[in-house]
Every structure is written in C-alpha cells, then in structure tokens.
Amino acid sequence: MIVVQYVTFDCAQPYELAAFWRDATGGEFHPETKKEDDEILLQGGGVDLLFIKVPEGKTVKNRLHLDLAGSAGTTRDEEVERLLGIGAKVFADRRNPDGTGWVTMLDPEGNEFCVCRAAHEYA
Incomplete structure (x- = not known):
C-alpha cells in the first residue's frame, strides 16, 4: 500500500x-x-x-488540480468571494441558475483549481 x-x-x-x-x-x-x-x-x-x-x-493547463469546497457554514459563492480577496482570479464561471456547477479559479502563479458546492449545499 x-x-x-x-x-x-x-x-x-x-x-x-x-x-x-x-x-x-x-x-x-x-x-x-x-x-x-x-x-x-x-x-x-x-x-x-x-x-x-x-x-x-507554467506554460500549459494543469493536468492535476485541487477541488475545494467550503466547510460547514460557508457556501461555494462565499468561498469564491473570499478567495478573490486573497489574490485568486476567476478563470471560468460554470455556476448554473439552479445552484449546481463550480468556479474554476487561478492562484497567483496561474495554477487552476475549482471551487465546488459544500456538502451542506446539496441538501
């Protein structure tokens, strides 16, 4: 193992x-x-x-990336705003009107990561 x-x-x-x-x-x-x-x-x-x-x-798209989700008490949208405030940028907004979807963001060196809904948002 x-x-x-x-x-x-x-x-x-x-x-x-x-x-x-x-x-x-x-x-x-x-x-x-x-x-x-x-x-x-x-x-x-x-x-x-x-x-x-x-x-x-960095020259090309990441082949591996992190998917982040808010913890209890925070939402995907709140986390997106918080991450923007510390230096991330939105790369692709894939949120849907029904609340599904995610946001692909870039860290300060351009590495992609996604912000998904927290488990409590699926209820």
Missing part, C-alpha cells in the same frame, strides 16, 4: 504561493520554514502541500 505524502506545486516563488494557499485552506507553515527556502511545506488544511522553486514558468 502506498499513500500520497504531498501534493506538490512547481513554482517561481514558493513562500509567496504557499502563503496564498495557507490563507485559502487554513494550513500552517512547517515550523522550520524560512521565507527564503526553495521548498516550503504547508501542513494541514486537508492535505499537505509542498511548494518547490523551479526555473521554468
């Missing part, structure tokens, strides 16, 4: 991108984190995320 240890982001600015995802997910920096590190580990927030500095920039 094997387990997923981290979801890793190749990026230009590991600390800055990790700070965005910390604010997005509620995760915390590993206790030994230094702002100038080329590898930054963000723990908690559902899954541990690792940010590694690479020389090349």
